[in-house]
Amino acid sequence: MAEEKSERRLTEGERRLSPGERNARRRQERQAAKRLEQSGGQPAGGSGQKPATGQKPAGPRFGAGKGGAQPGSTRKPRARKAQAAAAETRTESSYSQKVHRHKAASSDKQTDGVYRAGFACFVGRPNAGKSTLTNAIIGQKIAITSNKPQTTRHIIRGILHRPDSQLVLVDTPGLHRPRTLLGERLNDLVRETWSEVDVIGICFPADEPVGRGDRFISSEMNDLKATVIAVVTKVDLVSPQLLAERLLAVSKLYEFAAIVPVSAVSGHQVELLTDAMVKYLPESPQLYPDDVLTEEPEQVLIAELIREAALEGVRDELPHSIAVLVEEMQVEGKLTKIYADLYVERSSQKSIVIGSKGERLKQVGSQARVQIEELLGTKVYLDLHVRVAKEWQRDPKQLRKLGF
Numbered sequence: 001m002a003e004e005k006s007e008r009r010l011t012e013g014e015r016r017l018s019p020g021e022r023n024a025r026r027r028q029e030r031q032a033a034k035r036l037e038q039s040g041g042q043p044a045g046g047s048g049q050k051p052a053t054g055q056k057p058a059g060p061r062f063g064a065g066k067g068g069a070q071p072g073s074t075r076k077p078r079a080r081k082a083q084a085a086a087a088e089t090r091t092e093s094s095y096s097q098k099v100h101r102h103k104a105a106s107s108d109k110q111t112d113g114v115y116r117a118g119f120a121c122f123v124g125r126p127n128a129g130k131s132t133l134t135n136a137i138i139g140q141k142i143a144i145t146s147n148k149p150q151t152t153r154h155i156i157r158g159i160l161h162r163p164d165s166q167l168v169l170v171d172t173p174g175l176h177r178p179r180t181l182l183g184e185r186l187n188d189l190v191r192e193t194w195s196e197v198d199v200i201g202i203c204f205p206a207d208e209p210v211g212r213g214d215r216f217i218s219s220e221m222n223d224l225k226a227t228v229i230a231v232v233t234k235v236d237l238v239s240p241q242l243l244a245e246r247l248l249a250v251s252k253l254y255e256f257a258a259i260v261p262v263s264a265v266s267g268h269q270v271e272l273l274t275d276a277m278v279k280y281l282p283e284s285p286q287l288y289p290d291d292v293l294t295e296e297p298e299q300v301l302i303a304e305l306i307r308e309a310a311l312e313g314v315r316d317e318l319p320h321s322i323a324v325l326v327e328e329m330q331v332e333g334k335l336t337k338i339y340a341d342l343y344v345e346r347s348s349q350k351s352i353v354i355g356s357k358g359e360r361l362k363q364v365g366s367q368a369r370v371q372i373e374e375l376l377g378t379k380v381y382l383d384l385h386v387r388v389a390k391e392w393q394r395d396p397k398q399l400r401k402l403g404f
Contacts, residue, residue, distance in 0.1 A: 114164075118281035121170035121193050122231065124203035125213040129233035129264060133203065134158055134171040136264035137274055140293050141371075155189055156304075157295050159288045165278045166286050170197060180393040191220075199277045200226045202254075206261065207237040210249040218253040227280040230256040231273060236263040299326040300403070302372055306340055306384070309368040310353060321345045322353070323392065323402045337381045338372065343389045343402065350386050361386065 122130040135141050138158035160167040172193050173186040194200060200221065204214055221228045230250050235243055243261060251259060257280065260273045294301070303324040310322050323343040330337040342364075344350050354361045361384060369382045392398035 114283050115285070116164070116278055116281040117166040117168075117284040117287045118198040119168045119170060119196065120199035120201065120277045120281070121172055121197045122201045122203050123172055123190060123194065123217060124205075125211075125217065126173075128203040128205050130203050131171050133231070133233060133262065133264040133270075133273075134169055136267065136270050137167075137169060138293065155193060159292055159294065160274070161290055162278070165281060166288065167274065167278055167281065168287060181396065181399060183393075185399065194220075194224055194226065197226050198282060199229060199280045200224065201229045201231040201273070201277065202256075203231045203233050204246065204250050206232050206235045206243055206246050210246070210253065214250075215253060221254060227257045228254060229273075229276055229280075230254070230259040232259065232261040234263060234265075235261045235268060236266045298376070299329065301375060302326050302329075302338060303340065305371040305375065306342070306364070306368045306382075309364045309371070310342060312364075312367070321349055321393070323389075325402055331378075335379045335381060336376055337383070339383045340385075342384060342386045343392055343398075344386065345389065345391055345393065347388055350388055353386050 122133060124130055134156070135158075138160055140158070156171040158169045158171070160169060170193055172190045202214075202217055202221070204210060230253075232243070232246055232250060238246070247259060247261060250256075258276045260269060260276055262269045262273050264270065288295070303326050306326075307322055307324045310324070321344050324340055325343065326338060326340045328337075328339040342353060344353060352360075353364070355363075365382050365384050369380050372382065373380045389395070389398050389402075392402065
């Protein structure tokens with residue numbers, strides 16, 4: 001017992017793990033047990049030690065990691081385990097390592113012994129930090145992020161498993177004034193999600209003043225059955241004085257059930273926000289199995305990772321004109337072959353995405369492949385082609401083909 005407590009202190013340090021980090025750790029433990037079972041229940045080398053390869057992944061991702069000692073290592077098993085655990089903790093706490101200048105409030109965690117499960121979503125204007133916050137709570141990258149507005153185009157569901165609850169978090173596109181048929185359909189998706197969830201968190205970025213869009217979204221909440229919480233995001237970017245002004249301005253928009261300032265980057269009050277949302281979930285049995293973190297098809301997640309890589313460094317209208325469709329996936333042993341097309345609206349945009357002598361497209365492929373390998377846990381061969389679909393954002397036929 002004393003040995004177990006010592007190892008627990010070594011793994012967790014003095015910092016309390018967030019719900020997302022605990023979620024990631026439980027998933028990693030299940031993956032390790034599954035790999036051990038598939039190998040016949042015998043650790044590597046047939047000895048009583050843990051296998052040298054197939055250790056827990058170091059970061060909060062989907063796929064298996066590549067860390068761990070080599071088979072010929074002479075390092076003691078306990079020292080190797082301690083070093084791996086410490087490295088894992090440092091990586092998993094990437095959302096929480098930054099020292100924050102705002103004081104955290106006390107937790108409002110439920111202690112009534114009732115198991116709760118239900119759906120919640122974050123809404124707000126584009127680039128309000130919704131996807132980054134979703135990833136921080138789930139503890140895995142299930143939604144792509146970018147500093148470009150309207151990055152999110154699909155409804156992505158992430159599942160957070162806790163001993164007393166299960167929170168299904170729905171990431172939605174930013175609500176905006178549509179200029180294309182695609183924009184209209186994305187807004188329809190957001191409103192459809194509003195009507196189906198139990199809790200809505202409206203995101204207000206702390207580094208921007210409350211604007212017309214924020215007031216419009218708040219006014220749309222009046223006829224909804226869901227409990228509405230205000231989430232003031234990106235508080236790590238502002239001073240305590242400015243944050244106080246933002247909180248006061250937000251409080252005047254609507255009768256929110258709670259107002260929670262958070263930072264997904266530093267982890268400030270992310271767990272407090274999770275507790276606040278779980279508090280308003282209905283009493284319900286578990287909705288998803290323990291090992292499910294998202295219900296999205298792999299092809300959708302892969303296409304989003306490719307699009308995220310393609311958005312790096314582009315400007316003007318190009319981010320809105322890029323779409324990705326995974327045409328084919330083939331699994332050959334330990335290698336997964338993926339064939340995907342990037343769609344743009346004009347030939348001039350195609351040359352930008354490809355770059356001089358194809359250098360930019362190679363960079364997109366290399367960056368996306370790393371993310372996809374972590375998602376799938378296998379080696380990946382990625383074949384990308386850039387195609388022109390003229391005015392696809394306004395063409396119903398093209399939108400259907402691209403999954404909108």
